[in-house]
Amino acid sequence: MAKNGYHHGDLRATILAAAAEQIASAGVDAVSLRNLARHAGVSHAAPTHHFGDRAGLLTALATEGFELLTDQLEQAAGDFREVAVAYIRFAREHPGHFDVMYRHNLLHADDPQLRAARIRSGAALRSGVSAMQPERNPQHQQASQLAAWSLVHGFASLYREGALDNSVLATDLDPEVLARLMLSTIRFD
Structure with a gap:
């Protein structure tokens, strides 16, 4: 996902889509909340607000x-x-x-x-x-x-x-x- 790809839409869905894309291309070990936040153009705390932790993100996915x-x-x-x-x-x-x-x-x-x-x-x-x-x-x-x-x-x-x-x-x-x-x-x- 391109930087600044998030434009006040559904951040949760944006992060889930980016995680699915990253896992498909680079494997599950490549996924981090911080990198997903960076790609979405939001603060590194934003994904934590939605998912809690990496396991929460993967559970939602x-x-x-x-x-x-x-x-x-x-x-x-x-x-x-x-x-x-x-x-x-x-x-x-x-x-x-x-x-x-x-x-x-x-x-x-x-x-x-x-x-x-x-x-x-x-x-x-x-x-x-x-x-x-x-x-x-x-x-x-x-x-x-x-x-x-x-x-x-x-x-x-x-x-x-x-x-x-x-x-x-x-x-x-x-x-x-x-x-x-x-x-x-x-x-x-």
Whole structure:
């Protein structure tokens, strides 16, 4: 974000957007409240007023990420493959959020807003698997839901980290095409 980019708008949103951008390009270790304030053209105390500390900033970013993820998952609700592709699309479109959402050691994990947002996104993700197995017992559904989450999160992480670049397994450059091919081989019995 350019210096003096903040012009009496929503400073909280400006700082969150700058943090997401910085994490996506330079990693979470590069984020500091002082640098974000400098880029926004505000006093170094301004971000502290909104977030308290770095963990508060990352918690707010993770909460926003879970809310954005939930929106995308709910648009695809009921169809496991579409929910899975929406998860992968989210990771691709919001890498700064994705990179902090599951990093409990960096967050205020007991934050009520974070917990509520995480619960909502989990329910939206599980809905696709549940729709495929309405008659299964809860223990089997839970195991299938964990397998599905592991599959899509693992794929999204591999893509995000560049592990699929030049891989003989990556037969297409579009991660959604690759994901759909992968998901077409999955059966939850």
